[in-house]
Amino acid sequence: MSGRNKTVTERQGTAAERLFPRAAATIEFVAALGRGIGRLFRTAYLFRVELLLIGCGVWVWLRLWNWLGSPVTAGKVLGSILAVLLVLRLLYAAVGKAAPTIGKRADRLAGNPFGRALLRIAAAHTWLVGLRTVLRRHRVGRVLLWAAGMRARARVVRQMRDGLTGVRFENNAGKLPRIRKVRTTPVGERMTLVCKPGQSAELLDTRAEELRAAAKSRDVRIVRDPNRSDLVTVDVVRRDPLAATSAIRWDGLDHDALSMWDPVHIGMDENGDPVRLSMVERQIFLAGEPGSGKSSGEQVITCHAAKSPDAELLFIDPNRVQFAPWADRATAYAYADPDDALEVLNMVRAEGDRRLALLEKLPGVQRKLTREIAEGEGIPLWVLFIDELAYHTSVIGTTNGPFAKAARDIVSRFRAAGIIPVFATQRPTSDVVPTSLRDLFSMRTAYRTTTLASSDVILGEGWARQGYSATDIDLANRGVSWLLAEGALPRRVKWAWIDDETISDLSMTTVRFKPRRDPVPTPATDDTEQEG
Numbered sequence: 001m002s003g004r005n006k007t008v009t010e011r012q013g014t015a016a017e018r019l020f021p022r023a024a025a026t027i028e029f030v031a032a033l034g035r036g037i038g039r040l041f042r043t044a045y046l047f048r049v050e051l052l053l054i055g056c057g058v059w060v061w062l063r064l065w066n067w068l069g070s071p072v073t074a075g076k077v078l079g080s081i082l083a084v085l086l087v088l089r090l091l092y093a094a095v096g097k098a099a100p101t102i103g104k105r106a107d108r109l110a111g112n113p114f115g116r117a118l119l120r121i122a123a124a125h126t127w128l129v130g131l132r133t134v135l136r137r138h139r140v141g142r143v144l145l146w147a148a149g150m151r152a153r154a155r156v157v158r159q160m161r162d163g164l165t166g167v168r169f170e171n172n173a174g175k176l177p178r179i180r181k182v183r184t185t186p187v188g189e190r191m192t193l194v195c196k197p198g199q200s201a202e203l204l205d206t207r208a209e210e211l212r213a214a215a216k217s218r219d220v221r222i223v224r225d226p227n228r229s230d231l232v233t234v235d236v237v238r239r240d241p242l243a244a245t246s247a248i249r250w251d252g253l254d255h256d257a258l259s260m261w262d263p264v265h266i267g268m269d270e271n272g273d274p275v276r277l278s279m280v281e282r283q284i285f286l287a288g289e290p291g292s293g294k295s296s297g298e299q300v301i302t303c304h305a306a307k308s309p310d311a312e313l314l315f316i317d318p319n320r321v322q323f324a325p326w327a328d329r330a331t332a333y334a335y336a337d338p339d340d341a342l343e344v345l346n347m348v349r350a351e352g353d354r355r356l357a358l359l360e361k362l363p364g365v366q367r368k369l370t371r372e373i374a375e376g377e378g379i380p381l382w383v384l385f386i387d388e389l390a391y392h393t394s395v396i397g398t399t400n401g402p403f404a405k406a407a408r409d410i411v412s413r414f415r416a417a418g419i420i421p422v423f424a425t426q427r428p429t430s431d432v433v434p435t436s437l438r439d440l441f442s443m444r445t446a447y448r449t450t451t452l453a454s455s456d457v458i459l460g461e462g463w464a465r466q467g468y469s470a471t472d473i474d475l476a477n478r479g480v481s482w483l484l485a486e487g488a489l490p491r492r493v494k495w496a497w498i499d500d501e502t503i504s505d506l507s508m509t510t511v512r513f514k515p516r517r518d519p520v521p522t523p524a525t526d527d528t529e530q531e532g
């Protein structure tokens with residue numbers, strides 16, 4: 001009964017409403033009108049880009065009407081122009097998807113006129129993709145790209161709002177995170193969200209899959225700002241710009257000689273920019289499934305080192321085939337024999353100790369080998385390549401064996417002594433590669449892996465969940481990897497490709513760059529291995 005009475009009391013309204021019913025009704029009407037107009041404006045604001053485009057269309061139609069004298073003819077002309085633009089847009093998208101397949105069948109397609117036309121269209125598409133990279137480098141170009149991305153940005157804002165509403169992400173006050181900034185990126189769009197009290201990047205991360213579906217995208221990557229925990233970067237990934245790229249040319253080929261003290265050109269990132277890594281005082285770990293491109297990546301670093309008169313190369317190559325051409329350029333070379341491999345590591349340790357002792361004796365405080373000291377004292381940088389690290393740490397050795405211990409010692413102690421470790425393996429789990437060794441690498445690169453866990457094992461815990469997973473690397477697109485080096489976020493990189501002929505050629509022509517010093521005994525010098 002009391003509930004019923006209460007309802008009746010509510011319907012009677014406030015005292016003011018009872019006293020001035022007409023005024024109250026007018027106020028209510030104005031408030032409802034205001035709310036309606038507000039909602040209309042908010043919706044119109046969300047669709048502002050589309051409304052602007054419709055406005056432009058109407059303006060063009062009016063101009064055409066004026067010019068042609070008939071509204072119907074003007075409509076037909078405008079409709080035809082829009083239809084052509086739409087067909088071109090669809091063609092662009094379709095060719096983008098088919099480009100890798102067309103590229104692979106180029107030889108067969110070149111044989112007939114239809115195939116040749118297809119190849120020409122694919123070439124035009126590649127040119128247009130390249131044009132975006134060129135435009136990005138100039139201010140006017142950036143403005144054009146910004147204008148071209150307006151509709152996509154407006155759409156992603158709506159999608160994200162719908163997605164957040166759909167998963168009931170409002171806090172207790174009914175507020176969604178504020179979308180502070182949206183910009184177009186080579187892979188899609190990047191938004192910055194400001195969390196309201198009760199919300200966090202971690203909470204948002206649990207909804208990543210729903211948001212990915214709401215944005216109709218390949219993926220979303222959610223990362224908390226390291227300085228302000230309420231700021232969240234959401235990368236909406238719609239395309240893979242590296243998918244359609246053909247082999248990347250290594251620009252070290254343009255130089256007669258290089259220096260290991262200078263950054264190594266390793267390939268191209270998603271923005272189409274060259275990626276250069278400084279290897280001095282660093283260590284790099286390459287891992288991924290068989291055939292994903294690790295050895296080819298190592299070859300890029302090898303070629304740079306080989307063309308550097310200030311670098312010596314040392315190899316441990318259980319496969320016997322990957323680095324065999326470099327045997328003459330190398331200071332030391334070991335194949336699968338565990339004693340030979342250990343001897344190379346011990347040689348590196350002895351050299352590292354010698355250098356540290358030398359640094360200690362130099363005047364002043366010398367914390368590391370610098371370019372000046374190296375040039376003054378005639379000390380070359382040593383680049384130590386170990387391919388298939390797991391062979392020595394799990395197949396014929398153990399993760400606690402002398403090889404693993406020596407490798408760990410080199411990575412941890414000789415950074416300042418000008419020793420650069422470049423290690424590669426297929427699957428760096430703790431039973432194969434000791435975690436104490438893996439965690440020491442300042443640069444890691446994850447080629448394609450089959451599981452999220454393997455991807456995390458290479459890059460570090462949690463990256464795969466945030467969308468940086470090596471499982472989403474296309475199987476057919478070899479040489480692509482996630483690189484965690486400078487910067488807070490991993491970068492998707494396609495490594496440069498150096499063909500076997502060039503490698504064979506460089507392995508002979510660069511022998512002249514081998515630093516002249518007292519010959520160091522090479523462990524693997526028996527006749528059988530020299531022949532291999």
Ligand SMILES: Nc1ncnc2c1ncn2[C@@H]1O[C@H](COP(=O)(O)OP(=O)(O)OP(=O)(O)O)[C@@H](O)[C@H]1O
Pocket residue numbers: 247248288289290291292293294295296297426478479480494495496497
């Ligand atoms: N950067 C690249 N660009 C184009 N193709 C590449 C690239 N890297 C690798 N490939 C292709 O992938 C093939 C396998 O590469 P690679 O031998 O380097 O793989 P891997 O990961 O070292 O394999 P494994 O673990 O079996 O040694 C190469 O022969 C080449 O055809």
